[in-house]
Every structure is written in C-alpha cells, then in structure tokens.
Amino acid sequence: MATEIRVPTLGESVTEATIGRWFKKKGEAIAVDEPVVELETDKVTIEVPASAAGTLEEISAEEGATVEVGALLGMIGEGNGEAVSAKSGKSAAKEEKTEPADEGEGNGKAPGGKLVDVNVPSAGESVTEAQVGEVYKKVGDTVKADEAILELETDKAAQEVMAPVAGVIRELAVESGDEVKVGALLARIEEGASAGAGKKEAKAAAKQEEKQEARVGEAASTASRDVRHGGGGGESARPPAPAAAKLMEEHGLKESEIAGSGKEGQVLKGDVLAAIERGKDAGRGAPSEPAEKPKVARAPSTGDDEAREERVKMTRLRQTIARRLKEAQEAAAMLTTFNEVDMTAVMELRKKYKDLFEKKHGVKLGFMGFFSKAVCHALHEIPAVNAEIDGTDIIYKNYCHIGVAVGTDKGLVVPVVRDADRMTIAEIEKEIGRLGAAARDGKLSLAEMQGGTFTISNGGVYGSLMSTPILNAPQSGILGMHKIQERPMVVGGQVVVRPMMYLALSYDHRIVDGKEAVTFLVRVKEVLEDPERLVLDL
Known part of the structure; x- marks a missing residue:
C-alpha cells in the first residue's frame, strides 16, 4: 500500500513553502524517518521525513515549486525499506540510523531496536531557533517516555524537550550552548532498549566524539574561509534557496549583500525580503551592506582587573x-x-x-x-x-x-x-x-x-x-x-x-x-x- 508524503504544518502564519531539494530519486529505497525532501519557507528550512519504509514511487512536486500546507509531495511504495547512502553530507546520520545493531552480550537491546529522532520542536509563530541550555542526559543513559532530555532557551522562554519513547540515548547531536533551528536533530533514542555496557554504547560514544571533532574542524575551516573572503563577505557554503534566488534576480541583489540564516549560511526567502525592506527604509531600491550599529566602548581596565572579570554569554x-x-x-x-x-x-x-x-x-x-x-x-x-x-x-x-x-x-x-x-x-x-x-x-x-x-x-x-x-x-x-x-x-x-x-x-x-x-x-x-x-x- 502506498504512503503519501505531504507538506506538514509549518507554523501559525505560514501557509506555503518552496521545494528546496529532494534527497531521494524516484525508485530509491527509503527508511522510516529518513529525510526525503527539504522545504523552504520565508523563515526556516525543514526536512520532511518518511513516515514509512519503502521505495520513492512518485515525485508530485519538483524542486523550486511552491506548495501549500497539506499538498501532496510524493508517494512511497512498498519495498525493502533499506536506505541507500544519503547525499549532501548526510551519509553519516542516515547510515547510523539504518545500520543493524551490534549483537552480543551487554548491548542492552532487543535485535532490530528502532532509533527514534528527537528534534527541536516548533516553538511558536515567530520562533525559528533556540539555544541548548542544560543537557540532562548523556549517551548510554536510560530514559522514560516524557522524561526531560535537555532544555532549550528560545527568545520567549526556556522549555524542556521530553523523550517521545522509552529507551536508551544512543546519540546526542548537540551540547550546551549550541544554536539550533526548529526541526534540527537533538538526540536519537533506541526505543525499548535498556542501559548496558556493551558494544553499542562504546560505538555511540566513539561516534559522538568523532562528531564533536568534526564540528571543531568544520568551525576552523569556516573561520579560515571567512578570512579568505574578507571576513564573511564571500560566498555562502550553500547556494541560495530557489525562492530566494528568484527574488534576488528580480531585485538585482547579489548573494554577498545578504546574510543567510539557513543551514550552512544558506540565503532563504525571508533573508532576501528583509534585505529588500532594509533597502526601502534607507531610501534605496536595494541594500548593499546593512549599516553597522555603533558599539559602546568598554571602560578601560588593567590586567589585574581583567583577571578578576568573568565573561558569560547572554542567554537567548x-x-x-x-x-x-x-x-x-x-x-x-x-x-x-x-x-x-x-x-x-x-x-x-x-x-x-x-x-x-x-x-x-x-x-x-x-x-x-x-x-x-x-x-x-x-x-x-x-x-x-x-x-x-x-x-x-x-x-x-x-x-x-x-x-x-x-x-x-x-x-x-x-x-x-x-x-x-x-x-x-x-x-x-x-x-x-x-x-x-x-x-x-x-x-x-x-x-x-x-x-x-x-x-x-x-x-x-x-x-x-x-x-x-x-x-x-x-x-x-x-x-x-x-x-x-x-x-x-x-x-x-x-x-x-x-x-x-x-x-x-x-x-x-x-x-x-x-x-x-x-x-x-x-x-x-x-x-x-x-x-x-x-x-x-x-
């Protein structure tokens, strides 16, 4: 029986989105909860996961098309449900999601335990991102359904993210202080598992460490790229989203003139609209660089004073x-x-x-x-x-x-x-x-x-x-x-x-x-x- 892929609810005031890209081609296998297509609104980009395993049987809306909430995106037909290697840097996450569990003593799970993603929840009409506060659990910890895993601080309030199922934390994709967008992966829980000291925990911890090292390396690479391009004035890591690119062409804007708020600095439709509005406010048809706000000079302090100071990042x-x-x-x-x-x-x-x-x-x-x-x-x-x-x-x-x-x-x-x-x-x-x-x-x-x-x-x-x-x-x-x-x-x-x-x-x-x-x-x-x-x- 075929399963429909439809545009999910996107927020109180958001009624349509643009197809950013398809992660799968027609005929390719898909696993449960594996991202199939990326949607772009004027506020955020989100990934639509598969609700069933199978094969991508039909693509009803091509990349660049504008679709309304509830519109049909595609169909998943019956198949073996085994995910193929994912694209665009997603292979590690997808392979981990679909790889068979290690067998052996102490792995703390029944064979074939399902990994359940815990994502940043929708937090209201105008809230698109949050800051990770306190993380209550670590990899290998047991959680009960509806037990708090971590705390998110949005620009409205602090809220706890609960475990959707009971099981064991197999991956933490974030740590305290990280900035995350709505829909981003926070953790993965192996449903029905119990804590143990077997191979699975060791592998999860090792992968967690590898991902942390990769994030550090990526940050260093990004900083180096920003220096080469004059402190962030160069190209973004990803091309503008289709709707954003169309707007930029219509208004004669360049990518270097707009600060992208999407993943990897991608320019979204909302970024372009904001840039156009700034241009109108300044009496111009299009903006160049936004006016830099004057910074308040800090009071001079001696070396002894600085040693007794404490710098703490403001909460969101x-x-x-x-x-x-x-x-x-x-x-x-x-x-x-x-x-x-x-x-x-x-x-x-x-x-x-x-x-x-x-x-x-x-x-x-x-x-x-x-x-x-x-x-x-x-x-x-x-x-x-x-x-x-x-x-x-x-x-x-x-x-x-x-x-x-x-x-x-x-x-x-x-x-x-x-x-x-x-x-x-x-x-x-x-x-x-x-x-x-x-x-x-x-x-x-x-x-x-x-x-x-x-x-x-x-x-x-x-x-x-x-x-x-x-x-x-x-x-x-x-x-x-x-x-x-x-x-x-x-x-x-x-x-x-x-x-x-x-x-x-x-x-x-x-x-x-x-x-x-x-x-x-x-x-x-x-x-x-x-x-x-x-x-x-x-």
Missing part, C-alpha cells in the same frame, strides 16, 4: 529581553504619567476577609486581583490603552488579556491572564499563582505568554518606590505598581498617616492622548480607594 531569553525593550523605546512615542493611591480600603478589606477568602477559594487574597480588576474596569472606559498600532491601523481589543510581569532567575517573563475582565478576583488570584509558579519552574508554555493586551508590573515586591516601566510591545500601556509606604496625607483638613502607593502608567503617545492616560490612571485610583465601585460597575 536575556538577549531578547534587551532587544525588545530597546525596540519598544525606539518604535513607540513612550510617555509616563504618575498618580498615587491610598491603599487603606483595599488593605482593610484584605485584613477582614483574607482568612475566609483562603478557606473558600484555596488561595491567598493578594493585591494583584484588585489591581487586575481595576485595570480591566479602566480599559473598558479608555479602550485606546488596550489597543495596538498595526501599520496605519489601530486595532481595538474588545477583551482584556492582562500580562503579569514575573521575575525569574533567567530573566523577566510575562505570562498572560486571559479574559481577566470576565473573571472574579478569586479566579484571577488562582491563575496568577499558577502562572507565577510555572514561570519560576521554567515550565511556561508559549501560549501562556502570547496575546496580552495590557501589562502590570509590580516593582513594589522588590522595594521600588517609583519607576517608569517600559512598554511590552506591541501593547500601548503598562501599569507600574510600587512599594506601599506610610506617608502623612491631608484628609478633611487633618494630617493623617496613610499607606500610599505611587502608580505609573507608561503609554504610547501615538495612540493614547495625555487626557486618556490621566483619566485611565484616575479610574484605577478611584476603584482601588473605593472597591465597592467594582461591585456596582461604577
């Missing part, structure tokens, strides 16, 4: 935090307005009902529930603060997905309480507690950090008295909470001591007017100083 999450915050400052006309709120009413309400609240709902009554409800109340009245700019359009969000900034040991993350305006204070407190725990444990999913319309940042937990929070783009507003501090206030002509908190609203002045920003903050203040307004919707 930290790099993205830095980039996004800077982009937010550069893109938005950001302004901050301040007010202060008397927290007496909220604090008395908490004191009066905190025990009963916790007994009934199983969660402590904190301040975030009150602030979230107050913010939602104000967002309904001032919808511009809950909107975003998309080109020349303004998108008004008729829902309140409130992002709550959480500090972790790896950086700041912002999980989202979805439809907070439809939730009770108890429901909000429970969700914030769940998301906060997941953030600190590094177990937040990307879905839990996407789609926020407004953000609340509580610097008060760290003792901050006043700050100017930076927008969480593309949102148009962020509320900064601060430390509650007793101060003398004049109330009814009398000086009294009240627990006061400074509030700061940073907003995008392109979409939010000053009057709207001030009114928004006043509404938050009014609700917090008189919580009964929430009950009466005032």
